[in-house]
Amino acid sequence: MANKDIHSLIEGYFDATLSIKEEALLKQLLAATQEDTVDICEAKATMGLFATKRKISAKVLAAKTPKKKWNKLKYAAAIVFGVLLDLFLDIDDSSKKI
Structure with missing residues (x-):
């Protein structure tokens, strides 16, 4: 491709028409x-392209997906911790009443 083509593509890119x-x-x-x-x-x-210094190929880069297992595990651990903490505090409160 000629340099004229690359400049016209750049112009189209900044005009958002590509x-x-x-x-x-x-x-x-x-x-x-x-x-x-x-x-x-x-x-x-x-x-x-300056930051990556890599050649662009026709391959589509895989989209990063959030780690769903960690998110679920994080909330489950928080719930278990809360239940155990509540259980511990209830045991502590019942021993003081006696």
Whole structure:
């Protein structure tokens, strides 16, 4: 692809008129280009390509899912702790009444 095409894709990216395929193509072109014009540097910075220093491929990155088991276990542990604490305090209170 010519440099004119990459600049037109960058313009379309900032105008929010690119399709998903065009945006993926732009990411690939930006990762592969050695040119450092102002608009290319802005597009790289906006798309996060400076921070990652990795090549963009056609693979879709796996979305991170929250750890549901830990969330459930965390709440279960809090409930068990509360019940045990209540049980302990009730035993302590009943011994004082005698």
